[in-house]
Amino acid sequence: MHLAYPAVLAALLFCTGLYGVLARRNAILVLMSVELMLNAVNLNLVAFDVWLRDRLHSGQALTLFTIAIAAAEIGIGLAIVLAVYRNRGSSAVDRLRDTAETDEAETVPAGDDEDDDPADAATRPEDQATAPAGKAKKAEATP
């Protein structure tokens, strides 16, 4: 088999995941795209290991380690996403702007609030209550 086939497939899968990471808004969809990118790397590792006929089989061993690390990563990532959802009532990555450099970058665009579901609206006062706290914290952090 030509090595170009798995290499090209891995490159295309990686770029698909890259598009997903950049374009998606929901944090869980971003995690799915990260999984696609990791899998593209795994395919590269396996293909090059089979091609090189390495005695240590480094590629396949690293693939197994990558799979295990990806499982750990998805567990931690989902725990973080759920914690953010509990505190903010949203899992949209472009609304988490508390650590923005400037105040106008921190404000969420007005168009985002229109398509919120009721569960989101129920936690809205709490969301605004934490926003000044974050701002004060940032103010005292910057000299």
Next chain:
Amino acid sequence: MTPALAAASAAPGFLSPTGVEIAFVLVGIATLGAALVTVTTRQLVHAALWLIVALGGLAVEYLLLTAEFIAWVQVLIYVGSVVVLLLFGLMLTRAPIGRSPDADSENRLPALVVAVASAAALVWVVVDAFRTTWIDLDGPAQGSTKATGSFLFRNWVLPFEALSVLLLAALVGAIVLSRKGGRADARAGGAPAAAPDREDER
């Protein structure tokens, strides 16, 4: 005749594919299509289900590359647990069933430009580099369970054990992050809409 030309003529060409190559390309097209649907669909649960197709297709690709053990690990861990975890996450964050209008953020166009540019660059470089490289798939399978156990526990024992410690750390971290009560809960004041979810989580 230069050595490069000799190597090119010695290797089988792109126009005479073997059966394994045809199967690889067909499964690869299905995998890539499923991945594209995963990153573009507006239905969040469908994205997770298409991710199963993409990851299963990759498992078939591993089988075609004679890495059987990794193929089954892929099926067990990715299709079996990671996608299920993602579906749990989608349900616990109350992802809307059906089409959601805001699945994509407003920077879709820059993302598309970056992805297409990097895809073009990577594919060009990779094809240019490995045009005349041939994988020899004959002989004993290099990724059979016997071979995998042999190299994993003969040469890679220490990283393997370190990995188990990492998995333990990830387990403890996930429990701490999603624990009920504690300081983080008092600060949040208990979001009423999301409160019932926490019993289901652990």
